[in-house]
Amino acid sequence: MHKWLRYGMIFLCLVGFVFVRFRESALFYDPLIIFFKTDYQAQPLPEMETLKYLLNIALRFMIHMMLSLAILWLVFQEVGIVRFSLILYVAIFTVLLTVLTIMINNAGAESYRSLFYVRRFLIQPILIFILIPAFYYYRKANRP
Template sequence: MKLLLKISIVSAAIFCLIAIRYWQEQLFYDPLLHFFEGEYLQAISLPELDALKLHIHVILRFWLNAALSILILVVLFPKKEIFRITLLLYGCLFLLLIIAFVTIIGMYDAQWSMLLFYVRRFLIQPILLLVLVPAFYYQKLLSKT
C-alpha cells in the first residue's frame, strides 16, 4: 500500500475516533458521563438510567471504536497474524468487560464507583489501540533482527 494512502486512512480513522469522543453526548446515551464529572465518589446510587439502552450504546460505541482501531492496526501492520490476534484480543476484552459492566450496573454499590469508572472507560475509549500500536511495532522491530 502506498505511503500516502496509508497516512490518509490512518488520519481519517484517528479523526473519526476524535469525532466520536467530541460528539459523544449527541451520539450515545450515557447518563454516566455527567455522573463521573460530579461527586460520584460520594454518590450512594447511580443516576436514573435506562440500563438496556445504556448497554446497547456502550456496546455500539465499543465496536465502533474497535472497528476504527482495527483498521488503523491493519493499515500500519498488514499481516494476517496481526489481524487475527487483534480480533481475538478485542473479542476477549469485550466479553470480559461487558460482563463486568452489566454486573456492576446491576448490583451497584457506592464502593464500586471506581471499578465502574474504569470498566466503562475501557469500553468507551480506544485504550487498547494505544497499547497495541507500540507492542506490534516493537514486535516488528524484533522480527527484523
C-alpha cells in the same frame, strides 16, 4: 498501497476517534457521563435503562474496534496481526461488558471507581495505544 494514501487513511481513522469523542453526548445514551463529572462518591447511580445503556456501550466499542483494526491493518498490513487483534478485542469486550453489567446491577459507592475504569476502557480507544507499540516491538524483535 501508496505511503501517503495509508497516512491519509490513518489520519481519517484518528479523526473518527475524535468525532466519536466530541459528539458522544449526541450519539450515545450514557447517563454516567454527567454522573462521573460530579461528586459521584456521595450519590447513588442515576436511573438508567440498563439494556439501552449496554447496547450503546457496545456500539461505541465496536466503532472504536473497527477504526482500531483499520489502523492496525494500515500500519502493519499483516492479516495475522489484525486477526489476533480482533480475537483480543472480542475477548476483552466480552469480559468487560460482563463485569460492567454486574457492577451496574450491584453498584455501591465503594465500587464507583472500578465502574469508572471499566466503563472508560470500554468507551475509549485505549487498546490501540497498547497494540501498536506491542506489535511494533514484536516485529522488531522477530526480524533477523
